[in-house]
Amino acid sequence: MLDLNDIVRDTERVRAALLRRGEQDPPVDRIVELDSRRRELIATSDADRATRNSVSKQIGDEKRKPTPEEIARMRETNDRIKAAEQELETIQQQIRELILPLPNLPLEDVPEGLNSDSNITVESHGEETHIAGAQAHWDLATELGILDMEAGASISGARFYVLKGKGARLSRALASWMLDTHSNDFGYTEIEPPLLVRGETMTGSGNLPKFKDNLYRDDESDLWLVPTAEVALNGLHQGQIIEPDRLPLKYVAQTPCFRKEHTAAGRDVRGIKRVHQFEKVEMFRYVEPEESERHLEEMLTEAKTLCERLGLAYRVLKLCAGDIGFQSAKTFDIEVWAPGSGEWLEVSSISTCVEFQARRNNTRYRPAAGEQVRMPHTLNGSGLAIPRIWIAVLENGQQPDGSVVIPEVLRPYTGFDRIEPRA
């Protein structure tokens, strides 16, 4: 959530930043207008309340009953307070409804541009290889008997899939290896969070109210299925004041992610690149604002390290202002090369949300004993998205004889070093 004070005091800067990311006519003027009425109402009703408090206190101090005149006057005052409160309530609600759908402001160094064409490739590692007779995973994996798209469709419908045998095992191996790497090598604390979360939690991360169409929800219990572990990890400290010396907090979680993907109908229809339910390992950090750039770089390095250890070619994109996610102030994407489908697959998206999420869910920290509380920055990044990495491992590992070689680092987890074609 954007800071109301920023909008009021720095209106033009906020407007410009929002326009940069492609917002059409953000309602900042309306917000400023509502805020000035809001302040007015607070001033008058606080004055009335001060009167009420001092009169009541006087009566109490003098240990007597109020006079009929006092009662009459106080009733009048109370009526005024009540009226002001009601209007204030309405206005605050209006302000909230205008601010909550506003996205985060891009940082200065985020490239100009309104769509993915303006993203900048900042780094690449390895070659865009071409394997003679290479198959895309939907053919390759189906032939190997480790992926069953039809079973997925028959159980649950389009964009659901079933992994079988070594395919399922490979998926689990990837998840375990990544979690171990994050915990053992990078110092993250592993978390197993709830997958069903309250509306407030979903609002805190930025997924509500704007993106409710992409979320699954149980009406009866009013709980929402997480589209990413980021939602739950962001909720871990909501409403809390984090004690001094606890930052940075580094969490990692592997969870299923549930997404309706209505908006993407027709895109990426083949295979398991874009599905309604998938596994993902997610990194999340709470850090001091001054440190957040460094942490963003560190998380990027960690995600790249995973790709390197798997022997995958990748490139790093710095997203332009129009292409970063709603809650993000700056984002890097990592894409790995999939020679079978012949495309770069986005396997990680690493963002700093600065204090956007902390403000939304009222997470604060105390820098040192006795000091003012502040809002931490939150950062998140995939580390990594399992099905897409699964695709890349398969498509890159395919051999002329039809088998697939498993990367060295995964073998202790898979228990096999190749997947053989069916007889």
Place this chain on the structure above:
RNA sequence: GGAGAGGUGGCUGAGUGGUUGAAAGCGCCAGUCUCGAAAACUGGUAUGUCGCUUGCGGCAUCGGGGGUUCGAAUCCCCCCCUCUCCGCCA
């Protein structure tokens, strides 16, 4: 799901209508003492919001919401959460 108990500041824990935004203890910060530290003593120590002469003042907040009252942490109603016992259950 049934029965009971409870939710107060960073923590423990008093407080059943009027100098209680909140006792006391712990923790933390500063000072005194000390060569230094500990102990002891003294003072300070919530969050949010509004205003202005930026340090002060007003207001709000004792799980959340509503009500009664001149006045609510305290009384009434609804909801949420935690604990104990019973039931059910992977």
